Amino acid sequence: MNKKSKKLKWLLYAILIIYGLVTLFPFSWTVSASFKSYKEITGGGLNLIPKQPTVHAFKKLFMIDPNFLRWIFNSFYICTLGTFINVFLNSMAGYSLARLDFKGKNVIYYGVLISIMVPGQVLLIPNYLIVKSLGLLNSYNAIILPAAVNATYIIMMRQFYINFPKDIEEAANIDGLGRLGTFLRVSMPLAKPAIATQAVFIYLGFWNEFLKPKLYLSDPSKYTLTVGIQSMMSRYSGITQWDEVMAASLISLLPILIIYIFLNKYFMQGIRMDGEK
Amino acid sequence: MKNKRKKHEAIQGIAFLSPAIIVIGIFIMSSIIFALYISFHKVNLFTGYYEFIGLDNYKRIFTDTKTRIAFINILSFVVVVVPIQTIIALIMAAVLNTNIRGKIGFRTIYFLPTLTSSAALTMIFMFLFSLDGPVNKLAVNMNLLSESINFLNNPKFALKVIMSMNIWSTVPFYMTIYLAGLQEVPKSIYEASSVDGANGFQKFIHVTVPQLKPITTFVLLMGIIGTFQMFDQAYIFSGGSGGPENSTLTVALLIYRNAFGQNNTMGFATAMSIMLSIVVFIVSFIAQKLNKSDSLY
Numbered sequence: 001m002n003k004k005s006k007k008l009k010w011l012l013y014a015i016l017i018i019y020g021l022v023t024l025f026p027f028s029w030t031v032s033a034s035f036k037s038y039k040e041i042t043g044g045g046l047n048l049i050p051k052q053p054t055v056h057a058f059k060k061l062f063m064i065d066p067n068f069l070r071w072i073f074n075s076f077y078i079c080t081l082g083t084f085i086n087v088f089l090n091s092m093a094g095y096s097l098a099r100l101d102f103k104g105k106n107v108i109y110y111g112v113l114i115s116i117m118v119p120g121q122v123l124l125i126p127n128y129l130i131v132k133s134l135g136l137l138n139s140y141n142a143i144i145l146p147a148a149v150n151a152t153y154i155i156m157m158r159q160f161y162i163n164f165p166k167d168i169e170e171a172a173n174i175d176g177l178g179r180l181g182t183f184l185r186v187s188m189p190l191a192k193p194a195i196a197t198q199a200v201f202i203y204l205g206f207w208n209e210f211l212k213p214k215l216y217l218s219d220p221s222k223y224t225l226t227v228g229i230q231s232m233m234s235r236y237s238g239i240t241q242w243d244e245v246m247a248a249s250l251i252s253l254l255p256i257l258i259i260y261i262f263l264n265k266y267f268m269q270g271i272r273m274d275g276e277k
Numbered sequence: 278m279k280n281k282r283k284k285h286e287a288i289q290g291i292a293f294l295s296p297a298i299i300v301i302g303i304f305i306m307s308s309i310i311f312a313l314y315i316s317f318h319k320v321n322l323f324t325g326y327y328e329f330i331g332l333d334n335y336k337r338i339f340t341d342t343k344t345r346i347a348f349i350n351i352l353s354f355v356v357v358v359v360p361i362q363t364i365i366a367l368i369m370a371a372v373l374n375t376n377i378r379g380k381i382g383f384r385t386i387y388f389l390p391t392l393t394s395s396a397a398l399t400m401i402f403m404f405l406f407s408l409d410g411p412v413n414k415l416a417v418n419m420n421l422l423s424e425s426i427n428f429l430n431n432p433k434f435a436l437k438v439i440m441s442m443n444i445w446s447t448v449p450f451y452m453t454i455y456l457a458g459l460q461e462v463p464k465s466i467y468e469a470s471s472v473d474g475a476n477g478f479q480k481f482i483h484v485t486v487p488q489l490k491p492i493t494t495f496v497l498l499m500g501i502i503g504t505f506q507m508f509d510q511a512y513i514f515s516g517g518s519g520g521p522e523n524s525t526l527t528v529a530l531l532i533y534r535n536a537f538g539q540n541n542t543m544g545f546a547t548a549m550s551i552m553l554s555i556v557v558f559i560v561s562f563i564a565q566k567l568n569k570s571d572s573l574y
Contacts, residue, residue, distance in 0.1 A: 015369075023390060023449075026445075093297035230396050256393075
């Protein structure tokens, strides 16, 4: 029995390690290629460690490329602003649906629920025409505004406030704080875990978004990092500079990786919440 | 007095909700109605002229060659990708749920692909599979291939590269959902089956799999909905063309091309998007029914 369970343990480890290698293989080549020269990538052998490590690709991106820094800034700007607006509006809406009583609340609640189920493709064309008629084409608002709230997280915040005791808010109310004051100073800070969870996923969503920036932003200096990287493909007469493209991909991964390392807990909570619906 | 307070609360409630109502009202609710309207029209994007053409856009879906190719591509994509990603996710979750050391470390590494943007991801895979890329070199060095294959430009391989990329990047997400579900499986069932003399593999088949069935339904549905709408990877991989030889043309990509191309086919594209939603809904419904009535276990 003991021998058998030991064998099983080795098998489990083998599976874990093999899958780990499968996961890491593309990333290790990304890192490797971004420190190689273009010549070494296309000519050289299978060495993962560059023969003559060089930061040439990074230098070119940051110093010569006219737009690369701009793309990083654009991505940060859209993500940060978009996440702030989302967290506030989702929380306010969720709070209202959970705590406040008024006519037509149920209709709105079901409207929010239904809006989760609508596939993006159906909305793509009407949204484009609306954004165009609002005169928002080629602006950051074209990406932020239609995504200013997220129905999934409205429902999540509603759930949070339904399960949350009322006493503290009532105490604040007796102490003379109005509704908005109570919400901003008491209810929001108490919802920190739920807010962190939605913020992480909303940020990730904005950062990785490709279709909308591709559709709405036509001026290369307005591109986000995702669209910018895509535009680097074959831009020199059909030849892709893999060293630069891989370096840019690596840079696009870093901020999310840093957030993930520090806020790992909230990523897992967010998935669990989705998974148990 | 009480009435006044109630009225006050109603005003506050609406005020708190109004930004959300405005955004959802404009960009989702009225957009659905707008989409239905557009789908019955021929739209000229430049003049903004809408000509009513009844069901013509919908009829065209059944006769258009490219649409047929796109639907066949995406169906084969769903049929291959969804079962494979579900099975791998389930197995990896079960392995990670054993009391083995270093679980947290492995889980952290496994999650990396889910964090990566589809743009960066597709670029990385295109590099890996490029003519001078590591996959070709490795295969040639190990004598698996006699010479490098141009995976990216060969219609036989292009969609398969995207399939493997998709499986690789979505497995960690579903694995985490399964891991959460495994926490809910009562330990007593495993203990009882141990008493009956079941080994690890038997426990997996007879306890884990049936216990996780509701989660499997959820994972299948999410997988079907996600893969049917696949756009980013197909777009980036082919530079928006859907090539080589239409082999990576997905329905979502075709909708995009028809909507924002030069051919006044915005109405047709909208009809196709509504059709895609109906197909996704039907397939999801069937998958849910099949998984529930599955009497194997």
